[in-house]
Amino acid sequence: MDEAAVLPRQRPAPAVQGGKRRPKREREGAAWVFLSPWVLGAAVLTLLPMAVSLYLSFTDYDLFDPPSWVGLRNYTQMFTEDPRLLRSVLNTLLYVLVAVPLQLALALAVAVALKSMKRGKGFYRSAFYAPSLLGASMSIALVWRALFNDGGTVDNVLGSLGLHTGGWVNRPGWALLSVALLTVWQFGAPMVIFLAGLQQIPKELYEAASVDGAGRWRQFVSITLPMLSPVLFFNLVLQTIQAFQVFTPAFAVSGGRGGPADSTLFYTLYLYDRGFTASHMGYASAMAWVLLIAIAIVTAVLFRTSRSWVFYANEEGR
Structure with missing residues (x-):
């Protein structure tokens, strides 16, 4: 018997460039070279401004004079001496509770309708997604204000039906709803995600x-919603975080003042007013960190409650 047939086969040595394997440190160095633009951008554009903002939140700073350390005074003033802050918090919570469910419900309904379509699905999907690209701009917000203003298109249409509103943006009870409808109109992004799910x-x-x-x-109820619950949860978290940071529509509708009667004074709009209009940048920085903590708490609560209603097919016992 041939001796070569009895001996075990040896695996060929891996081919290496130049006959030598590159050192581990050299490979890690190459990885850091490619990661350096992202790391530099995150450090300079995110981490450094956050650190400066955290420091300014403990100071009295008016953008012109050097900041002076005041400790926790900005935070105590927020919760004990500022009634407009409480109004902005209530307006923001009401906006989130109204806009987010309506937006997700409309996005899911349109996604279900598009899924059953046989022809023209691509066109309608693009048409419904377009407002998500345009809705965050100031120009669209100004057009929205003109539509719901006194004598605007919406007012004229409702007036022809016998409903004289006098303009939604001029009435405290309707101004916040007009801003919420602008957010609902931008349902294209969650719709596309629902459609994929x-x-x-x-x-x-x-x-x-x-x-x-x-x-x-x-x-x-028994198939679509349970199977779509992870996608629904993802959209809920994403849209809730974005709703807490709403600024452009409220600024455009109210002219930057939160009117009428502070009905559209959202938290971010009041933060802008304190920081850039009143030049209380230290106070505005403290408001920004309170908003960050509040969003983190709301997100944690959503993740905690998701265990009881989000269904994952690859998990046992669900």
Whole structure:
């Protein structure tokens, strides 16, 4: 018997450039070279401004004179001596509770309708997504204000139906709703995410439910919503965080003052007013950190409660 056939085969040595393997430190150095633009950008544009803002939140700073250390005075003043701050918090919470559910409900309804379409799906998907690209601009916000102003298009249409509102942006009870509707109109981004999630649901589940006699509504409640719950949770967290930071629509609708009667005085708008209009940059920095902590708490609560209603197919016992 041939001796070569008995001996075990030896694996060929891995090919290395130049006959030598590159040292580990050299490979790590190359990785850091490619990562350096991101690391530099994160440090200079994010971490450094955050550190400066944290320092300024403990100072009295008016943008012109050097900051003077005041300790926790800005924070205590926020919670004990500033009634407009409480009004801005309540307006922001009301806006989040109204705008986010309506936006997600409309996005899901349109996504379900697009999924069942046979022709023209790409066109309608692009058309519905376009407001998400344009809605954050000041120009669109100004057009929105003109639509809901006294004598605007919405006022004229409602007036022809016998409903004389006098302009939504001029009435304290309706101004916040007009801003919320602008956010609802920008449902394109969550709609696209919902549509992607709907396309991942197996058709066999709907076929089996149909055989068992389940109607469309029962299929939606028992199949679509549970299978889509991770996507719904993702959109809920994302849109909630964005809603807490709303600024441009409120600034445009109220002219930067939060009117009428502070009905559109959102937290970020009041932060801008304290920092750049009143030149209380230390106080505004403290407000910014309170907002960051509040968003972190709300996000943590959403993640905590998601255990009871978000369904993951690869988890056991769910």
